[in-house]
Amino acid sequence: MAELVCRRRWLLWLLVLAAAAVHLPSAAAVSGRPAARQRLEVQRHLKRLNKKAVTSIKSPDGDMIDCVHISHQPAFDHPFLKNHTIQTKPAFYPDGLLFDESKTTSENKSPSMAQLWHQNGRCPQNTIPIRRTRKDDLLRASSVKRYGKKKHRSLPNPMSVDPDLLNESGHQHAIAYVEGDSYYGAKATINVWEPKIEQPNEFSLSQLWILGGSFGEDLNSIEAGWQVSPDLYGDNNSRLFTYWTSDSYQATGCYNLLCSGFIQISSEIAMGATISPLSKYRGSQYDVSILVWKDPKEGHWWMQFGNDYVLGYWPSFLFSYLADSASMIEWGGEVVNSEPDGEHTSTAMGSGHFPEEGFSKSSYFRNIQVVDESNSLKDPRGISTFTEQSNCYDVQTGNSYRWGHFFYYGGPGKNSNCP
């Protein structure tokens, strides 16, 4: 308590000093005010995001992974979660899950995916691994407050009646989607690449979207996949990520655990951590499975990564539409095209190669499925595809016994047909 009072007083002094500085004629003093305010804001933010660690593990990629006691995770900063009893495992799995795994692993067995930091240790029981946020991470963000949040309207809306809107934000997509039913989850197995990013403010991601509501101000979305985002992580590594919002990316939601909401139970997988190994052109292919489904009783949305890791859940109360069900599922890639020098970006999507090239060259989503109202995994019906400019990034669907419904997607961005 004394310490708190002390800090408050110190803060007050700083504010007084900062305010006084405005009246000084010196240019240095004037520019010092926003810097001091930013420093404070950054410190406050770091303190909120980085919870006290039981132990920490240094990853080869430079990340620090903090093993935080499960009950000290960011979710419990949320006022609605003050009395929450953590569900230590899902009460229900979707029907059809095991059948699917045995079918795809028998002949198509690939080495299991891990996260790079596992090379240097694991987190103890009753802790969860959290990628530590650094000062530099916050300073790269357009504003400290927006750190970990998507920009508005970055969502592919294939039904948009206003085509201009699609290009407005510079986001480009190549996706498959279903809509028109009530959905209670989705699954996909995605191979992982490390697409080249031309500009640090661009990104390239591959994910699934679970959507409810309209594409106006009230959109609910749960998202998971892998991404390369120099702005968010400070490097070009492919990282596992999740996202959620209940108001079209405005006030609610964030990537990973960068705000309170998602409750993590896995001590093994860190959100935002580098995925390893990666697929190689004409070489070995490595893929990850992602399953998100709604607990039919409690209503929470659970997420499983690979066949072994149940990551945790988004409590039902975070959402409005998704508290009931989803009305649309999307799978696919998204890049930001900031049009450097007035030309299309050469930021790649997926492997950076077009769907025509096929296996081991193009990137894929295979065994895409939805969860229906009886909590069963089902093949999606009436799959459509969407892309803004197929000469830059494209998508092609297919169907086979072992891969079920699948699609290849992606592309290089800038090329002779996409100037």
Ligand SMILES: *[C@@H]1O[C@H](CO)[C@@H](O)[C@H](O)[C@H]1NC(C)=O
């Ligand atoms: C938590 O429990 C306390 C004591 O039972 C109660 O006063 C409070 O309203 C509860 N808070 C929430 C958010 O449910």
Ligand SMILES: *[C@@H]1O[C@H](CO)[C@@H](O)[C@H](O)[C@H]1NC(C)=O
């Ligand atoms: C997006 O912009 C590109 C280039 O300006 C154009 O060729 C394309 O038709 C636009 N797409 C849509 C869906 O409006």
Ligand SMILES: *[C@@H]1O[C@H](CO)[C@@H](O)[C@H](O)[C@H]1NC(C)=O
């Ligand atoms: C990421 O890639 C870009 C372009 O390929 C490169 O210019 C940049 O230095 C890389 N950034 C890091 C942190 O390695």
